[in-house]
Amino acid sequence: MSAGLDIQAGSEDLNQLLEIGKLIMRSHYCGHLNKSLVGQNVELCGWVNRRRDLGGLIFIDMRDREGLVQVVVDPDMADVFEVANQLRSEFCIRLIGEVRARPDSQVNRDMATGEVEILATQLEIINRSDVLPLDSNQKNSEEQRLKYRYLDLRRPEMSDRIKLRARASSFVRRFLDGQGFLDIETPVLTKATPEGARDYLVPSRVHKGKFYALPQSPQLFKQLLMMSGFDRYYQIVKCFRDEDLRADRQPEFTQIDIETSFMTADEVRVVTEKMIREMWQELLDVDLGTFPVMPYSEAMRRFGSDKPDLRNPLELVDIADLVKEVEFKVFSGPANDAKGRVAVIRVPGGASLTRKQIDGYGEFVSIYGAKGLAWLKVNDRAAGMEGIQSPVAKFLSESVIESILERTQAQSGDIILFGADKVNVVSEALGALRLKLGTDLSLTDESAWAPLWVVDFPMFEEDDEGQLHAMHHPFTSPLGVTADELKANPANVNSNAYDMVLNGYEVGGGSVRIHDSAMQTAVFDILGIEEDEQRRKFGFLLDALKFGTPPHAGLAFGFDRLVMLLCGTENIRDVIAFPKTTAAACPMTEAPSEANPAALEELAIAVRAKAENV
């Protein structure tokens, strides 16, 4: 197979070679070759990206991690030519050759190495390749791409994402190391609790019938590290959630986990905002600017979302006060209900929407529980009611319509879309509609970056049975109240929590934690967690709070999501080397799969259902 190369390198001068940066099996990466090397012999290792035969010569586009270079094989070099003649796409090869400048007419400006080519003088096939099951020119199904992930990752588009991810984690570590944060590992085999749902469980062999749980986050461990006095902690760490998957969720995901002692919420925000700004600057050369800070209530009011995409100029405008008195019950009902909301979105230029398009948006908002989508076109603002076109205009007085137009600053050519229902329904429906309109009508500036802090979240959410649930998690500190004040009126208290939002994605979230055991117990009580359950699940935390716990606060970033944004992709699987499908399976290794029956025996567990085929 070989045209005379010995792949085993000598070892005597290895240290010296390493010092001067020489690679032994090769002298350079393909992608690094340039005009300064003209006349030199280089040794290259890599893959045949493409082979062409032209004018009696063989041209090889040779690829390695750093890029492509063109190799020329001349039939005068009979040995080399014979080997080259066997080459097919994706053969792994090694060669020695001379760097030549290309004539001006043949310089390829689209190629980083396009000013040079290599005249091969020795050539060896290291490994042949079958024809790839993935087509490089066609779209492959994602299932097929995942099955042959190792081949899919050869595509520069994919490998660039994985490389950018590595640069991102390296940046984060350098930044946090520089700020005095300590990288401390927390356990993966953690405590299962009888109340725990959506935890991945791991049966114990030593303690038969008992289970570990894979962590959904290292929350309690990082709080304990603050109690130990480590002061500033971080970890880039895998977390696990066994839940129904969505397009941007994975059963295992990576978190940049941060916790600090003796820092206020403001300080945590400043440090982490600085990190993200410098990251974008270093990796994308983008200045994100200072992040605006917005209370949750404002975000819900103006954008119908706690993670508004501020690249989208549309806003929700409340009009309940204007329609309280109208006879049209669809509006006046919610307008007079303390739990109702009536709001509109004015869409500039939206009067050109067809009836069919508007009906489509009506169907869209129904997903979020809206019962319809009233609309009002402003065909000619100067023409009074004559210029208005709307199926609901007849239910509204001229003065009500005029006040809506004034409040929304409607112009000729706009459309106004209405939401009237329970607060949550209106906010969610119009919030989602706002995003869809922004994309459909190209109102959202996709090239922009819009970061934002959302703060002052409610401490609790109420479910339909009136039970309160923690909006973040039960270790989040309330804002500005004592334990007694919290107990007296929990539903109206805000938490000291903060979310970082970027282009409509929640990229990070955190809070000041409770460091007072009376407060922690009060929160557990409000959440309806009984005392024995408190002890069983969080006994060690409650114990730990007795021993001089410092004030502490932290934040966790969804690292996969940050990298998604850095890469400009909306598919989380594109930024994970070996992701799972949305059905939590791996088509390449065929995980999950059947287990060793003897191992199950030893674990003292039995499978109750016949194993399904993946």
Place this chain on the structure above:
Amino acid sequence: MSAGLDIQAGSEDLNQLLEIGKLIMRSHYCGHLNKSLVGQNVELCGWVNRRRDLGGLIFIDMRDREGLVQVVVDPDMADVFEVANQLRSEFCIRLIGEVRARPDSQVNRDMATGEVEILATQLEIINRSDVLPLDSNQKNSEEQRLKYRYLDLRRPEMSDRIKLRARASSFVRRFLDGQGFLDIETPVLTKATPEGARDYLVPSRVHKGKFYALPQSPQLFKQLLMMSGFDRYYQIVKCFRDEDLRADRQPEFTQIDIETSFMTADEVRVVTEKMIREMWQELLDVDLGTFPVMPYSEAMRRFGSDKPDLRNPLELVDIADLVKEVEFKVFSGPANDAKGRVAVIRVPGGASLTRKQIDGYGEFVSIYGAKGLAWLKVNDRAAGMEGIQSPVAKFLSESVIESILERTQAQSGDIILFGADKVNVVSEALGALRLKLGTDLSLTDESAWAPLWVVDFPMFEEDDEGQLHAMHHPFTSPLGVTADELKANPANVNSNAYDMVLNGYEVGGGSVRIHDSAMQTAVFDILGIEEDEQRRKFGFLLDALKFGTPPHAGLAFGFDRLVMLLCGTENIRDVIAFPKTTAAACPMTEAPSEANPAALEELAIAVRAKAENV
């Protein structure tokens, strides 16, 4: 509780404050205070390490992550004094005070901040503390220390280890980033196989009856990354092994995982040796020097171990050729057996060992299967046989004894200890005895560092049934043979593997991998892995080998063990923030524990045994 401090800081100038390095709740760490700050007001947060009342004043040793400083409270400051009077050990406090130089007579040279003290002007108790369940002066049981791990980690001895670990991982990342290695994450939820033992299993909820396995190493994924062309990969990654624990094992452990393409074994050794040398230089200011390289056969011959501790000067000396002809069957039997070994250790000064001590060593070697421990004291080398004292001398001729003395270069006062049995028994028994003697007789230089590469391992080990097993793993490349040559004579082939040994610990191990599918299939065949099992377990690897796989090689370090060596501890739990006990349990969180019955139902698994109590 407060003497007038508002813990919520203002936010307007946070960015500016952060730029100039000012911490908001505090201005300095306690441990950073020094004479240059005399006269300045400082704000400190931390813990009461100790309180003393002396001459009407209250003295507080205040502690934070960076160290201790002495605080003085004067009764003239009535408010502050009243708060100080409530202080007990481990109260979390915040104070403002003035840095004062201590009079020369009161300078504490044992304390980094011993030249100064702080005169408190404001003092606040952030959080009180119960009396700690751990005694700071007494030895606590490890169980108790693990139960209150967050308190045990407050001890500077423990927190220093965790900090050194963070510095170690930071160093490794900086080094490998600098060498062009890419940090790429591999899955934690991987494929379970019917043959897999000792894997932790994770039942799938989506695919009922099927399981994921937690990885024992990312071996196959890192090889696939090389097939993708990433060229240089690393990861500091958790791995899992459900096996009987030993003192230096944990169910989850951390690996520095490295893989490269187009690099020879020598190159991998040079890069990783450079990493460890620079690591020791940076973290301990120790120059490890160039690592010697030793074949496996020499290590077993001279030290009876594949991970010899070269700080120990004792060596095994083979004497089978000298005793082949003696009538003493205990020696001549193994000496004439191709699978036997006869070897001795000469222990300088060992003639002073008592009969009882020698009997003790005899019992010690019996653990390793040795049937006895023959010995020979050289009381006076000049006195011929008169100077010899030995229960076996009578079975040996004078010339045999003389040739043994010559070969071992025995001196007056030495003892010679004999091993004669099967090769493995002699090597293991004398190898272990060598270590024990080195420690017992203080022959091993505990202050020294002795690194070493062991290479040229046998490819396979034979079990009692004659079946061959991979000495490293089945993806290890044989050294210098074709697939056909390997199949013809597998038992005599060496692998292209290498272990890094430091002070008798195997800290890292790796190999050149098989990149040829015929060779991979040959190895599977030799190992007796049937074709359908090959497909089921490694089908994706065998597929991947068809598509131009590059030559690749790698290495994995046991990170916990490296940190153990850096910290000078022999207890692996000392270098892990939240370790498990040797019974794989966590006394703090009480993991593992009973799981949610509804969750088990949903996972379609049942517990067969009644849960044991941990």
